[in-house]
Amino acid sequence: MRWAYFLQGILFIGIIIIAVYALQSKNPLNQSVTIEETSTSIMTTNLSITSTAFEQNARIPSKYTCDEDRTINPPLAFSGVPEGAKSLALIMDDPDVPKALHADGVFDHWVLFNIPPATKGIPEGQSIGTAGANGAGGNSYYGPCPPPQYEPSEHRYIFRLYALDTMLMLKEGAAKEEVLKAMEGHIIEQAELIGKYKRI
Numbered sequence: 001m002r003w004a005y006f007l008q009g010i011l012f013i014g015i016i017i018i019a020v021y022a023l024q025s026k027n028p029l030n031q032s033v034t035i036e037e038t039s040t041s042i043m044t045t046n047l048s049i050t051s052t053a054f055e056q057n058a059r060i061p062s063k064y065t066c067d068e069d070r071t072i073n074p075p076l077a078f079s080g081v082p083e084g085a086k087s088l089a090l091i092m093d094d095p096d097v098p099k100a101l102h103a104d105g106v107f108d109h110w111v112l113f114n115i116p117p118a119t120k121g122i123p124e125g126q127s128i129g130t131a132g133a134n135g136a137g138g139n140s141y142y143g144p145c146p147p148p149q150y151e152p153s154e155h156r157y158i159f160r161l162y163a164l165d166t167m168l169m170l171k172e173g174a175a176k177e178e179v180l181k182a183m184e185g186h187i188i189e190q191a192e193l194i195g196k197y198k199r200i
Contacts, residue, residue, distance in 0.1 A: 046080030047189040049090075049161040053124075060144055060157060060195035067199060070143030073110065074195075077121035078161060082188050085163040088115035088129070089183060090122075091176060094144065096155040101147070108135040108176045109142045109157065113168045132174045139173050144197040154198035163188045 053074040054060050064074045081088065092110035099105050111132030112122075122128050131139040146155040168174075168182045 045189050045191070047082065047161060047163050047191040048079045049159055049191045049193045050077050050079075051075055051159075051193060051195070052077070054195050057194050057196065060197045062197075065143040065197055065199075066145030070145060071141060072125045072143070073122065073127070073141035075121065075124040076159065076193070078119060080189075080191075081117050081119075082163050084165055085117040085188055087113070087164050087167050088117055088119060089113040089162040089164060089168070089179060090115065090129075090159065091162075091179065092141075092157060092159045093135075093176070094146070094155050094157055096146070096152055098147070098150040100150070102135075108133070109144070110134060110140075110159075111174070111176050111179055113170065113174070113179050113182075117163070130168075130170070130172050130174075132170075132172075132176060132179055144195075146197060146199055148199045154196055157195045157197060159193040159195070160190060161192070162190045 050056075051074050053064065060074065062068050064070075064072055076090075078088065090110065090112040091108070094107045094109060095105060097105050097107045111134065112127065112129045113132060115129035119128055127140065133139055134142040136142050144155065144157050146153060162183060164183060164186045165188055166186045168179065170178060170182055174182075
């Protein structure tokens with residue numbers, strides 16, 4: 001008799017376990033997690049910025065610096081711009097500036113915004129879109145010019161490309177800070193290219 005009750009108890013527990021498992025497998029919450037994980041794995045960043053003048057983390061040719069002509073920008077190529085982009089923005093700055101020269105340690109070399117999303121790149125010595133202000137107060141490219149008397153003598157120059165879901169309601173000559181603030185909440189994808197330069 002006891003064995004009959006024991007077996008019935010085991011059978012009852014087994015039925016409960018199977019029922020709980022079945023309910024979990026049909027739970028909409030579990031389904032949503034699976035969908036979210038799948039969509040996250042599909043979403044990849046394809047936006048890219050490259051240059052035929054230098055490789056990633058390589059030396060920028062002096063042709064594009066203050067040692068020859070600081071007004072000539074290197075050629076840049078864009079690819080993988082997302083379909084939903086309404087405009088592109090490009091910011092080039094130097095994060096290795098001595099604090100004795102700039103309190104924030106950054107110098108803005110090039111600011112461009114409202115670049116048409118179909119743009120495939122920027123040719124050497126040319127500009128596309130609306131130009132913002134550089135650190136010297138001009139509205140154009142300002143080539144690398146790291147002061148050799150300070151350390152580090154070799155600086156990094158970061159070209160950041162942004163794909164935006166809107167045009168920016170800014171005028172020519174807008175400062176980098178204004179551009180960054182206007183881009184908040186509108187960046188779809190971004191990519192960067194880093195070049196280095198040391199004056200000899």
